[in-house]
Amino acid sequence: MRSGRILVVAGKAVAVAALLTWSLVPIAFVVMSSVKPGQEIFAVPTVYAFEPTLEHYAELWRRWGQFFDGLIDSAIITAGATALAIIASTCAGYVYSRNSSRFLNASVMFLIVVRLIPPIVVTLPLFPLVNIMGLNDTHIVLMVLYATFFVSLGTVLMRTFIDQIPRELDEAAQIDGAGRLTILRRVIVPLAAPGILAVAVFVVVFAWNEFLFAFVFTATKAKTAPLVISEMIGSIDGVDWGILFAASTTQLAPILIFVVLMNRYLVAGLTAGATKG
């Protein structure tokens, strides 16, 4: 009995350790390599004791100014896509939550099915269309694209969150003289904030890291940071791994901090005490 329990605990520990190794080792490797002196990055055996240096970051700043332009483009596109996705998902989720009809119920299924199609299949044929509209190589095209991918998931998520807000609150607000939009803005949105943040996390992570569509639809004016990183690999004067790791770390840091911060909000439930106590 006792040994059985020890085995369970040990098994859990091994599983957690394996999971942590799997997910953290690559990140640790990238971050550590970005502050290792150049010749020690791929040294065999691996050097664990080294003098940390910021030379790669300085070099990145000097030689790859466009990477920082790329970060700004990434930030603009991520912010825009997130805002678009949140607005659309919240509005749609509200409608799905508060109304029901055969058409609405069927369209939920459709939303999920659409999500299963490989995005590139739908997107590539859009290329000539985007060109005609003069949206090629603009921030807008990526904002719209990224937002679109997440509106279906976002809508379903928001519906679930809004379903938990008692309908009586809508009705009380209606009696208080609020129209639909006011109810959405002043009652639903504040209470569905954890849901909105959850959707935001999905979109932000995706938009910040996305490569393929950025590669297809942008060239110079809206080039995102991941594109610049890929250029570093294909650089004609050979790959400078130190700079590459510094760039990767810089690219990774904000998103990591964002997700860690948001994680706390994802769990919070705001509706406590809304109705009967």
Next chain:
Amino acid sequence: MAGLRLENLRKKFGAIEIIKGVDLDISDGEFVVFVGPSGCGKSTLLRMIAGLEDITAGDLFIDGARCNEMEPRERGIAMVFQSYALYPHLSVFDNMSFGLTLDRRPKAEIEARVREAARILKLEELLHRRPAQLSGGQRQRVAIGRAIVRKPSVFLFDEPLSNLDAALRMDMRMEIARLHKELGATMIYVTHDQVEAMTLADKIVVLDGGKVQQVGAPIELYKKPANRFVAGFIGSPKMNFLDVTVTRVADGSAQVESPSVAPVAVQASGFAAGDRAVLGVRPQALRDGGATALGSIKGHVSLVERLGHETIVSLDTASGERALAAIPQDATYEPGSAVTFGFDPGAAHLFAA
């Protein structure tokens, strides 16, 4: 202030008719209680008045104006919900001022009105708290406060006390009665609790199956129920119903009897000799000892509940029915013993079987 008129009001959900043609007049300043068992349509009717449910057919007039298609905010009403429906992310003050803010009232006026309502409801200390930090009774007072600040001409209450415990319910009941006196506004109150209905109402509307069964003052309903449903619903413990046979009819009265009910003439019309009928006698109308009374019920004691001020005796009658007697003092009865309870025929009712 405003009166209401409901004319043949109907509500269908799909093919099912929930409200089957309600006609009702409510005068300005009246306290009207809709009462009935769950599913009788009382809440639906209230929500139709509020504008939260569409009216399928018929007309609703508030203060003389037809308002079938009006938005809730245009009807001059305020509503208190069973679940309180307070905005959990707003303070008590903001909950109460929400409607006024939407109405773009001047800040000073909002402040004054909320303070006034808080004073009436003794909420001054709690204005900065969130709903989650309040007790059930306090939340209910905030919900009422939110209604008061809007100075509506009609207050609608949807089972406002059913989430409170018994002691608090009594306090809040008195508070609502006091509020009605103080504000003088028309109030419509939905409940399934007949004690609330009897104590609060100027006028009770008994609903069952989407239809009005009877409208009247509480005592009128108690003393002269229009039908067996109302007779059984109003009064506690419930009225006894005993199957009887009409043996003779005279002008305005019918003589009835059964194996457990001795022949007695009660006020009734529309019956013929030989008809099956149902005799209704309130438990409080039964008195120990059949000899001195004009009507009597025989049976065996099956259960005795001694409450101190009153004794509830449950008896199995000779015809296999169950009857309750509420004796207004402490008394002892031996379970299984034979008893006869008498009643004044003037206090008995006869219904069609």
